[in-house]
Amino acid sequence: MFSRAYRTAITVPPLVWVAVFLLVPYLLMFCYSFWSVSESQAIVHSWNLDNYQELLTKTVYWHTLLRSMWIAARVMFFSMLLGYPLAYFLSFYAGGRKDLYYQLVIIPLWVSYLVRAYAWKTILGTDGVLNTLLQYVHLTSHPLDFLLYSPFAVVLTLTHIYTPFTFLPIYASLEHIPRNLVEASHDLGATPAQTFWRVIFPLSIPGVLAGATFAFVLSLGDFLAPLLLGGPSGIMISNIVVSLFGAAYNWPLGAAISLCMLALVLGLIFFSERLEKKWSFQ
Amino acid sequence: MARVARTLLSANLSSAKTTTMATTSEPVAATSNPPTSASLLSIRNVAKHFGKNIVLRDISLEIAEGEFLTILGESGSGKTTLLRILAGFEQSTSGEVWMSGERLDTEPPYRRRVNTVFQSYALFPHMTVEQNVGYGLAIAKRPAAEIQSRVAEALAKVKMSAYAKSKPSKISGGQQQRIALARALVNRPRLLLLDEPLSALDANLRRQMQVELKALQREVGITFIFVTHDQEEAMVMSDRIALLRSGELEQVASPREIYNRPATSYTAQFIGHTNLLHADVRQGTATCGALQWPTSLPDGAAFFSLRPECIHPASGSPSNATIRFRANLRDQAFHGATDLLRVESAGGLILTIRAASRDLRNSEAPLEFEFSAADAIPVRATSLSSTFQERA
Numbered sequence A: 001m002f003s004r005a006y007r008t009a010i011t012v013p014p015l016v017w018v019a020v021f022l023l024v025p026y027l028l029m030f031c032y033s034f035w036s037v038s039e040s041q042a043i044v045h046s047w048n049l050d051n052y053q054e055l056l057t058k059t060v061y062w063h064t065l066l067r068s069m070w071i072a073a074r075v076m077f078f079s080m081l082l083g084y085p086l087a088y089f090l091s092f093y094a095g096g097r098k099d100l101y102y103q104l105v106i107i108p109l110w111v112s113y114l115v116r117a118y119a120w121k122t123i124l125g126t127d128g129v130l131n132t133l134l135q136y137v138h139l140t141s142h143p144l145d146f147l148l149y150s151p152f153a154v155v156l157t158l159t160h161i162y163t164p165f166t167f168l169p170i171y172a173s174l175e176h177i178p179r180n181l182v183e184a185s186h187d188l189g190a191t192p193a194q195t196f197w198r199v200i201f202p203l204s205i206p207g208v209l210a211g212a213t214f215a216f217v218l219s220l221g222d223f224l225a226p227l228l229l230g231g232p233s234g235i236m237i238s239n240i241v242v243s244l245f246g247a248a249y250n251w252p253l254g255a256a257i258s259l260c261m262l263a264l265v266l267g268l269i270f271f272s273e274r275l276e277k278k279w280s281f282q
Numbered sequence B: 001m002a003r004v005a006r007t008l009l010s011a012n013l014s015s016a017k018t019t020t021m022a023t024t025s026e027p028v029a030a031t032s033n034p035p036t037s038a039s040l041l042s043i044r045n046v047a048k049h050f051g052k053n054i055v056l057r058d059i060s061l062e063i064a065e066g067e068f069l070t071i072l073g074e075s076g077s078g079k080t081t082l083l084r085i086l087a088g089f090e091q092s093t094s095g096e097v098w099m100s101g102e103r104l105d106t107e108p109p110y111r112r113r114v115n116t117v118f119q120s121y122a123l124f125p126h127m128t129v130e131q132n133v134g135y136g137l138a139i140a141k142r143p144a145a146e147i148q149s150r151v152a153e154a155l156a157k158v159k160m161s162a163y164a165k166s167k168p169s170k171i172s173g174g175q176q177q178r179i180a181l182a183r184a185l186v187n188r189p190r191l192l193l194l195d196e197p198l199s200a201l202d203a204n205l206r207r208q209m210q211v212e213l214k215a216l217q218r219e220v221g222i223t224f225i226f227v228t229h230d231q232e233e234a235m236v237m238s239d240r241i242a243l244l245r246s247g248e249l250e251q252v253a254s255p256r257e258i259y260n261r262p263a264t265s266y267t268a269q270f271i272g273h274t275n276l277l278h279a280d281v282r283q284g285t286a287t288c289g290a291l292q293w294p295t296s297l298p299d300g301a302a303f304f305s306l307r308p309e310c311i312h313p314a315s316g317s318p319s320n321a322t323i324r325f326r327a328n329l330r331d332q333a334f335h336g337a338t339d340l341l342r343v344e345s346a347g348g349l350i351l352t353i354r355a356a357s358r359d360l361r362n363s364e365a366p367l368e369f370e371f372s373a374a375d376a377i378p379v380r381a382t383s384l385s386s387t388f389q390e391r392a
Helices: A004-032 A050-057 A059-093 A095-110 A113-124 A129-136 A151-175 A179-187 A192-220 A224-230 A237-245 A251-278 B002-023 B079-087 B129-139 B144-157 B173-185 B203-220 B231-237 B255-260 B265-270 B386-391
Strands: B039-050 B053-064 B068-073 B094-099 B114-117 B191-195 B223-228 B240-245 B248-253 B275-282 B285-288 B291-294 B300-306 B311-313 B322-335 B338-345 B350-356 B367-372 B377-379
Touching: A004 A251, A050 A251, A059 A095, A059 A151, A059 A192, A059 A237, A095 A151, A113 A129, A113 A151, A113 A224, A151 A192, A151 A224, A179 A192, A179 B114, A192 A251, A192 B129, A224 A237, A237 A251, B039 B079, B039 B223, B053 B079, B053 B094, B053 B223, B053 B248, B068 B079, B068 B231, B079 B114, B079 B191, B079 B223, B114 B173, B129 B144, B129 B173, B144 B173, B173 B203, B203 B231, B223 B231, B231 B255, B240 B255, B240 B265, B248 B255, B248 B265, B265 B275, B265 B300, B265 B377, B285 B300, B291 B322, B311 B350, B322 B350
Parallel strands: B068 B223, B068 B240, B114 B191, B191 B223
Antiparallel strands: B039 B053, B039 B094, B240 B248, B275 B285, B275 B300, B285 B291, B300 B377, B311 B367, B322 B338, B322 B367, B338 B350
16 A cells, blocks of 8 residues: 555664663663672672562562552552542533543643642741641641651652543543443442442443553652652652662662562563453453 | 312323323234223423433323333433432422322422332342342331242242342343332332333343333333333334424324324334335325325425335236336345335335345346335324434
C-alpha cells in the first residue's frame, strides 16, 4: 500500500528515539550495576556481583524498599477508595454534567507536581492551614507535628496526586459497560446493590487493576513527595537511588537498586496485565 | 373499603375490555388465540414527554392473559419507549399501568413480574450461558437444585443445552438470542416483553425464529408483548397488532382485520401494499380518475384502499359488483408465484396489481382489469410520516 521508502521514513525515527533514549540508558545501567567504585571514587569496569550482594545483605535497603511498598500499597488503597466511587458516580449518575465533572477531575493534572506537593506542605506544616484551624477551634493547644515530615504526609500527598490516575481507567471501564446489562439485571429482579456487585463491579475489574497498578507503581518510584514531606521516617527507595547517584557517588549500587526496582515493576505490570485479560470480555 | 375499591376496579377493567373487544369483532384466524376475557395488563392514558418532545400521547390498551400482542411502528414511533415504560426503565409522564389489578408503573423494574428480551440480547459477558439463565433465580435465592433443574429445562426448551458452559462471546447471534429468551422465560414472568429480538438475525434464521417463538409462546402460555418495525413479522406472529404512529395508537386489531379493514390510510399503506384512491363521492358513487364504483359514503372527498391482489385481469362477463377498467402496463416485477404490475388507466391513475405470474411485458395494447366494489375499503385520511414515504 505504502512505498518501502515511506514506511522506512515513518518507522525509523521513533525506533531511533526508543533506542537512544531508552534502550541505551538501560543497557548502561545494566553494565554499571556489575561494576564498582574504587577508593579514589572512580568507576572500576570490572564485572562482579558485589552490588547485588550488598543489596541482599544490608537491611537498610530492604527496610526502605519494604517501607516504600507499604506506602505505595496505602496510596493504592486510598486512591481506589476515592477514585472508584468518584468514577462510579460520574459514569452512572452525573447525567448531563458528566463532562464538566470529568474536566474537574483532570484539571489538577495540569498543575505542576511540585506545586501540589508544596501546597500540602503549607497545609500540613506547624504554622500551616490545618494546624492553625485546629488551634483556632481549640481541638489542640500545640501544633500537631506528625502531620508533616512523616509517612502520613507522603501517603496523603501521593494519594491526592495519583487519585486521577486510578480514576481514569476505572471511569473508562465503567463507561464501557453497556447500560442494557444494568437494565437486564434490574429486569431479572436484582436490586441496584445486587446489580453493582454481580454485574457492574466484575465488569470494571480491568479498570480497577489498571488503576491500582498505576497508583502502586507510580508511588513506589516517587522521590519528590518523600523528599519534600517525608522527613527521615518517610524516606523511600528512590531517595536512596537519588543520593547514590548524587552525593554518595556510587553509581553502580544505584544502578543495581534501579534495576531491581525495574524488575519488580515490570513483574507487577505483567501480572496485572494477565489478570486484566482474564477479566475482560468485550 | 379495599374490597369496594377492588370491585369497582374490576368493573372498570371489564368495561374497558368490552370496548376493545368491540373493535376486534372481526373473526380471528383459527390459528391465533382469541383474547380471553381476563385482562392481564391495562395501559391507561399513558403519555411520555422527553422535554418538549412528545414521544407518546394518551396510549390506552388492554392486553389479555396469554395474548401475543405486537406493537408495530416505524422507528421513532415510540414503540420502544412504551415497552421501556412497561419494563420500568422509563417513567411515564402521565397515565397508569396496571397488571392483574395492581399498579405496575410505580414499582421499580426489579419488583415487576415482567421480563424483557433485549434487542441486543444484553447477556452478561462475564457469566457462562448457564449462569446467565440462572441469574434471576439466583437473585430470587431459589435453592441450588431447583436453579439447576430449571436452567437445564429452559436451555432444553430453546435447544441450547450443549452450550451451558460457554461464554456468550463464544456463541452466534441466533444462539445468544435463544439464551436471552431462556433467561427471561426461566423466571416464569406474567408478561414477557420482546424489543425487536429478531432484528439482528439474517432473513432465514429470522423466519425460523418467528415460527419457533410463536410456538414457544403457545406452549408456555405467557403473555408476550413484541415490538417490531417489520409489518410482515407482526402479521405472522401476533394475535393482535397495535399500530403506533408518532406516539399515538393508529389501530389495534387482529392481523387479518388490520389488513382487510384498515381504519386509516396510514394503516392501509403501512400494513402490506395498497392503492390509495383519493375519490370524490357523489350520490352513492365514488369517482377516481376513470374508475367509478358504488359506495354508501356521504358526498365529498374520501380515501379508499384497494389492495393489489383485489384487482384481477378481467375474465368472463362482468357482474354488477365488479368494476372493469382498461389500463396500459407500465412495469412488471417478478415475485415468484405472483407478479407485481404497475398499470396506468385512463386519466393517468397508476395502480399496483398483484396477479398470478405470467409475462405481459410484450403486450402493447391496453389490458382489461376488474375489481369488486366491496374491496375498495373507505379509510380515514392520515398523513404518512417522511420515513414511510421514503420506503413506499
